[in-house]
Amino acid sequence: MRLSQGQLNLLERCPRQFQHTYLDGIASPTSLEQQERLSSGSRFHLLMQQRELGLPIDAIVKENEQLQGWMNAFTEAATEILTPAPDGEFRESEHCRTLQVEKYLLTVIYDLFIARSDTCQILDWKTYPKPQDRRKLAQNWQTLLYQYVLAETSEYLPEQISMTYWFVQSDDKPQNLTFNYSNTQHQQIEKKLKQLLLQLTNWLKRYEIGEQFPQVVEGSKTCNYCQFISRCERRSTKRSDRNFEADLSEQEYSTNTLPLLANIQEVIIL
Incomplete structure (x- = not known):
C-alpha cells in the first residue's frame, strides 16, 4: 500500500474517515x-x-491576474531561492522519493528540492495565508514525513536538512x-510512524x-467538517457564534486544506 503525508494526516485524525475514503472508495464531494x-x-x-524547467510562463501568467500577482510578489520575496547557484548545486522541481517501511511504500513529492555539498532544502508552495500556529504545521505529517524520508x-545527516x-x-x-531537522526529531518521528503503521496493519x-x-x-x-457525518450517525456540534467561525477557519487550514493542497501533484494508488 502506498501512503502519502495526506493519508497519514487523515488516518491519524480519523481512522473511520480514512476507511471510507481510501478503502470503501466513497467519493468526497467538494464545494x-x-x-x-x-x-x-x-x-x-x-x-x-x-x-524551474526553464519553460516560458509569460503567456500563462498574463491570462490570470491572480497568478501574475502571486508570481510577481514571490519572485521579489524569494530571489535567492529562485536564482540557481552557479556551481555545486542540484535542483529539481517535483522531486519524488519513496521509502519502504514493512509493507507500506511511503511517497513524498517536494515542490522544489535543492541539494548542496553540506546542506539540502525542501521547499513547498502554499496558496493560502501563513497559519498563525506554527506548532500545528510542525506536527503535520507533511513536515514530519518529508524530512524523515529524505534523511532515510x-x-x-538530519542536522543538514531543512524544510x-x-x-x-x-x-x-x-x-x-x-x-x-535534527537526529532527536528523526528518532521521535520514526517511533511515531511505526506506531501509526502498526495500528493501520491491525485495523486492516x-x-x-x-x-x-x-x-x-x-x-x-x-x-463538524466531515462529509461522512450522517453515515457515521453523528450529529454536528456547530455553534453560531464567532468562536465557532474561528474554529472552522482553523480546522479548514490545519486539517483539510493543508493536506489537500499538498497532494495536488500526488496520485495515490492503493
Missing part, C-alpha cells in the same frame, strides 16, 4: 469554493514547475516558515473480517 482553491493551487504549482534515503513553506497569499508579501486485518476502523470520540469537532 465550489474548495474546487477553486484547489484549482488555483494546482495552477501555481504547475507555473513554478515550468519556471540520502547520505545527509521551508512559502505562503504566497499573504497580506503584504509572501511569507515563509522554516523547520530545521479487522477490516478484512468485516470490522470497521475506529471513530473519533462523540462530540469531536472533527465530525
